[in-house]
């Protein structure tokens with residue numbers, strides 16, 4: 001089967017590499033980053049010069065892009081996927097975007113007889129590499145069923161949530177919690193260190209206690225305590241996800257005071273120039289304010 005993959009970034013690269021491992025998949029790739037495309041090409045993928053060219057040769061097309069504006073520009077326009085696509089194809093958008101944008105793209109695809117499903121993921125770069133992502137899928141049941149074999153090459157837990165955009169809505173809720181938890185872990189660890197506690201000891205004990213969370217477990221051990229903030233989930237991207245939560249909440253008249261505060265913590269980190277670092281780097285904001293260092 002010919003599979004096209006657009007967005008060879010922190011997540012997209014290991015996901016595309018997992019598809020390459022399957023003897024059943026012929027992989028076509030596109031990214032504006034020529035180096036990322038060249039790396040995949042050296043491993044056996046066929047490079048394409050535009051989304052349009054990629055759509056012309058692919059039965060299933062996957063996007064793993066930073067945000068909805070980029071997904072929309074990849075879909076539309078003279079060199080877009082829709083210009084090169086044809087009836088019977090399926091486009092799977094695995095980026096984290098607004099459900100409203102997905103519904104708009106799904107309608108455009110549908111008009112050409114192309115199935116469009118939203119399938120955002122959780123599990124980070126580690127899950128993308130291991131092929132163990134959790135995938136939250138929205139779209140028509142038959143279209144979702146047809147691409148199960150491809151999704152199973154990328155993730156372990158695949159949930160069909162409902163119609164178009166429901167996968168995105170679930171991902172927004174998940175990442176609202178991730179952002180809140182990460183901001184809370186940063187300030188709590190700083191308080192602990194200022195109280196004289198060892199960060200490693202805090203991690204070991206809280207991991208087994210009621211304050212535990214994914215943000216504490218995965219981000220403290222793998223990033224904060226290693227003083228290494230590359231190759232994870234960028235602060236810019238989590239800020240975008242918190243913005244999606246705030247926009248959704250506004251449209252549904254739901255107050256999100258805790259989420260709004262978490263978003264401001266990420267805004268502080270962005271303002272400090274930490275936008276491309278992993279979300280755990282928000283701790284640097286509190287370290288600077290309080291003049292303590294949790295990192296080794």
Ligand code: NAD
Pocket residue numbers: 006007008009010011012030031032033036064065066067070073074094095096097121122123124125232233234237238
């Ligand atoms: P990234 O910034 O590392 O990668 C994005 C890729 O898209 C880059 O290779 C970039 O060159 C490419 N790109 C940008 N504009 C493009 C365009 N116009 N055409 C083609 N390619 C283009 O981001 P990432 O961390 O891989 O995240 C991708 C998506 O997955 C985001 O929506 C993010 O919110 C979501 N996500 C990320 C993680 C994580 O842990 N990193 C986890 C779950 C979900």
